[in-house]
Amino acid sequence: MNLMIIKRMFVSGGKSFIRGGAVSAATLLIMTVTLAIISSLVFLSALLSYTLNIIENKVDVSVYFVTTASEQQIFAVKDQLEKLPQVTSVTYTSAADALTAFRARHANDQLTLQALDQLGGNPLDASLEVRATDPSEYQSIVNFLEASPALSSGGASIIDRINYAQNKEVINRLSLAIQATREIGFAIIFLFALASILIAFATIRLAIYTTKDEIAVMRLVGASNAYIQGPFIVAGVITGALAAALVLILLWPATWYAGMKTAGWFGGFDLASYYLSHFILFFLILMLSGIALGSIASVLAIRKYLKV
Amino acid sequence: MIYFDKVTKRYGDTAALEEVTLSVAPKEFVSIVGHSGAGKTTLLKLLLAEERPSEGAVFFESIDVNDLPSSALHHYRRRIGMVFQDFRLIPNKTAYENIAFAMEAAGRSDDEIASDVPYILELVNLADKAPLFPDQLSGGEKQRIAIGRAIINQPDIIVADEPTGNLDPINTYEVVEILKKINELGTTVIITTHNKGVVDAIGKRVVTIDRGKLVRDDAEGRYVL
Numbered sequence: 001m002n003l004m005i006i007k008r009m010f011v012s013g014g015k016s017f018i019r020g021g022a023v024s025a026a027t028l029l030i031m032t033v034t035l036a037i038i039s040s041l042v043f044l045s046a047l048l049s050y051t052l053n054i055i056e057n058k059v060d061v062s063v064y065f066v067t068t069a070s071e072q073q074i075f076a077v078k079d080q081l082e083k084l085p086q087v088t089s090v091t092y093t094s095a096a097d098a099l100t101a102f103r104a105r106h107a108n109d110q111l112t113l114q115a116l117d118q119l120g121g122n123p124l125d126a127s128l129e130v131r132a133t134d135p136s137e138y139q140s141i142v143n144f145l146e147a148s149p150a151l152s153s154g155g156a157s158i159i160d161r162i163n164y165a166q167n168k169e170v171i172n173r174l175s176l177a178i179q180a181t182r183e184i185g186f187a188i189i190f191l192f193a194l195a196s197i198l199i200a201f202a203t204i205r206l207a208i209y210t211t212k213d214e215i216a217v218m219r220l221v222g223a224s225n226a227y228i229q230g231p232f233i234v235a236g237v238i239t240g241a242l243a244a245a246l247v248l249i250l251l252w253p254a255t256w257y258a259g260m261k262t263a264g265w266f267g268g269f270d271l272a273s274y275y276l277s278h279f280i281l282f283f284l285i286l287m288l289s290g291i292a293l294g295s296i297a298s299v300l301a302i303r304k305y306l307k308v
Numbered sequence: 309m310i311y312f313d314k315v316t317k318r319y320g321d322t323a324a325l326e327e328v329t330l331s332v333a334p335k336e337f338v339s340i341v342g343h344s345g346a347g348k349t350t351l352l353k354l355l356l357a358e359e360r361p362s363e364g365a366v367f368f369e370s371i372d373v374n375d376l377p378s379s380a381l382h383h384y385r386r387r388i389g390m391v392f393q394d395f396r397l398i399p400n401k402t403a404y405e406n407i408a409f410a411m412e413a414a415g416r417s418d419d420e421i422a423s424d425v426p427y428i429l430e431l432v433n434l435a436d437k438a439p440l441f442p443d444q445l446s447g448g449e450k451q452r453i454a455i456g457r458a459i460i461n462q463p464d465i466i467v468a469d470e471p472t473g474n475l476d477p478i479n480t481y482e483v484v485e486i487l488k489k490i491n492e493l494g495t496t497v498i499i500t501t502h503n504k505g506v507v508d509a510i511g512k513r514v515v516t517i518d519r520g521k522l523v524r525d526d527a528e529g530r531y532v533l
Contacts, residue, residue, distance in 0.1 A: 008412050019400040217396045220356065221457060222386035223413035 005227065013234020023207050024239070030203040031243035031293065034196040035286050039247055041189045042285060043255075043271060046278075048185045050269045052178050059135050059171055061164045063145060064125040067095065069158035071126070077158075078128055080148060086137035091129040098124040125160050135175040138164055197293060204236060204297035208305070215305040225306045232298045240294030244286040251275055251282065309334045309496060310355065310465070315364035317350050324350040326520045327364070332498060334464075337491040339507045340500045341531055342517035348500035351517070352469050355498075356388060357381055386414050389458030389495075393470035395450040397442040397457075403449075404429065404438040407456045414461050428456040432486060448479025455486055459495070466490055468499040472506055484509050507531040 017024050065074055074092065081090045093101075099122045106112045116123070132138050142164045164171075208215075211232075218228045252275065259271035275282065310332040317325040325347045332338050340348050353359040354366050357373050366373040368384070376384055397406045407428055411421045429435045432452040442450055451471060458466055468487065472480040484506055491497045491512075501507060507514055507529060514531060516524035 004417070005415070016400060213396065214398050214400075217398060218409070218413065219382070220358070220385060220390050220396075221410040221413055222382045222461070223409075224382045227413055 005230075009227070009230030010234050012231035014238065016231055017235040017238045020207070020235070023210060024235075027203050027207045027239050028243055028246075031200050031239050031290060032246050034200040034293070035243050035247045035290055036250070037196040038193055038289055039251060039282060039286060041193055042282065043274070045186065045189055046274055047266060047269055048182065051267060052182060054267055055174065056135060056178060057131065059138075059167075059174060060129045060131045061138050061141065061162060061167065063128045063130060063162050064160040065127065065158050066156075066160045067122075067125060069126065073158055074126055074128065077145075077148070081128065081130055081141070081145075084141065084144065086132050086134070086140060087130060088133050089131045093127050093129065095122050095124050095126045098122075098127065135171050135178070138171055139168075200293050201297045201300070204239075204294065205301040208232060208298065208301040212305050215302065219306070228306060229299065229302055232302050233295050236294030236298035237291050238294070240290030240292070241287065242290075243294075244283075244290035247286055248283060309336075309369060310498075311367040312351070312354070313365045313367065315354060315361045315366060317347075317354060317359060318362045323520050325354075325361075325517075328517070328520075328522045330515060330522060330525070332465075332496060334496055335491070335494055337488070337497045337510060337512040338499075338515060339510055339512065339529070340498065340515045340517060341502070341507060342500075344502070346517045347520040348517055349469055352467050352498070352500060355467060356385065356390065382413070386461055387464045389461070389463040389466040391451070391454050391458050391466065391468035391471045393473035395442070395447075395454045395474075397450055397453060399442050402439050402441055403434060403445065403453045406442070406453055407460050410457045410460050416461075424460060428460050431459075432456045446479075447474050448476070448482060451475060451479065451483050452486065455483065455490075459490055463495065465496040465498065468497065470500055470502070472501065472503055477505075480506060481509070504531040 020027075063077070071094070078090050078092055081087050102116070102124060103113065130138075130141055132141060142162055145159065145162060215228055252272075255271040255275040259273070263270055310330075312328050312330040315325055315328045316323060328347075328351065330351075340351060342348050350359065354361055355368070355373070357376055360374055368387070371384070373384070397403075398409060401409060404425055408421050408425050411424065416424075426435065426438070429438055432455055434449055434452055434456070437445060437449060437453075442453070445453065451474075455466075455468075455471075458468075466487070471487070472483055475483060480503065487497055487499065488510065499506075499510075508531065511529040514524070514526045514529050515522060516526075
């Protein structure tokens with residue numbers, strides 16, 4: 001296929017799109033709605049991940065040390081924990097810091113503070129708060145701690161307690177809930193994307209159906225199948241690219257407005273900031289989806305009218 | 309040039325054509341007449357390879373049309389200019405573009421298109437209608453554009469299926485005159501028609517088909533049904 005034919009296909013496809021009038025406008029509208037749905041699914045997926053990450057980050061395991069354990073011993077344990085691949089962070093809280101935090105937390109509870117004063121000294125233990133990459137990893141971290149030789153001092157364990165056992169049931173349920181939410185969420189997103197793609201396909205098929213007589217004439221005047229298909233594919237690509245551009249433009253005010261109204265609900269997830277920081281991703285997803293949808297739907301729709 | 313060899317075409321149990329044998333020599337003007345449903349259009353569809361015969365063979369020069377692969381059909385069809393009763397212009401192309409499309413499809417250069425299309429528009433007396441779309445043209449003008457599209461690639465043969473069926477007497481006369489002129493310039497013309505006046509005006513060979521069978525073949529242009 002030479003350049004002259006390719007140029008003619010582009011010119012003819014462009015003219016068909018412009019002269020298509022209501023049919024072109026309807027196809028463009030449906031394609032725009034489809035791509036808008038796809039982009040809102042990208043937002044939904046990001047929001048889902050963000051929310052689940054926040055919930056995951058709220059889960060941790062605290063390791064409390066006996067009052068006789070030295071800071072040096074505790075830091076040795078901390079170093080070992082930080083070397084584990086399943087550990088994301090380990091935070092040390094000294095007994096004094098724990099007491100200060102306890103007093104601050106119960107500043108309005110005079111009875112508790114008086115009881116604390118009557119005990120004399122600091123009854124609270126130093127602790128390490130351990131966060132794992134995934135809630136399902138906590139069991140292995142606890143197993144590691146129980147088997148670690150660094151935890152014993154003169155034959156006695158320096159660990160007073162680990163709050164994993166009491167939290168285990170909640171952590172396991174939360175892990176399952178997060179996993180299920182993720183899987184169901186993405187399945188729903190996939191279904192919505194599929195449904196909107198099918199609607200766009202059907203619209204393009206319908207638009208090409210209206211030109212089936214025209215295609216028959218083209219065949220009878222001796223146009224090759226490739227020459228007939230070319231302008232329809234070009235028109236499909238133009239529709240997809242224009243729809244993607246429209247959605248990219250409309251997303252800015254839409255995310256700004258929606259972000260302003262919903263920032264409080266989404267735990268700090270700002271739609272507008274997310275859109276701006278991921279603009280290239282949105283551009284690529286929408287442009288490629290639009291162009292692929294427009295061209296593939298055109299090829300599939302026109303194929304049946306090219307049979308002799 | 310064209311030879312139908314005992315051609316039968318069936319649609320299910322119904323025979324649209326039965327054992328039709330017909331030959332058309334180069335530069336001939338043949339009118340095919342018959343009632344609606346007689347098989348005239350089927351005959352043309354077989355020639356254009358839009359349909360395949362159930363039995364028999366259709367030859368165009370030495371080519372057996374049945375044997376043409378799908379990939380070669382467009383080359384074959386470029387040798388035939390087609391005119392339809394309902395014009396079949398491409399609605400979103402102008403008169404100029406409709407004629408140019410046939411040249412573009414044949415791979416002709418932009419320079420050739422720029423020189424030939426205005427010439428053809430002059431020939432069919434529609435130079436001033438070049439930028440208009442089909443729905444801005446009258447029936448007669450549409451048919452003349454369709455004839456322009458059919459002849460632009462200088463085909464070996466013009467096939468016209470009821471070309472005057474949707475036209476008033478004045479436009480019918482103009483279209484017949486154009487077809488006669490094309491034939492005088494050396495192009496074979498085959499038309500199907502119901503119109504006795506058209507057949508008489510042409511005054512050339514008439515083939516009569518009745519219920520799928522070739523019943524008359526008169527060299528002197530007589531319309532008998």
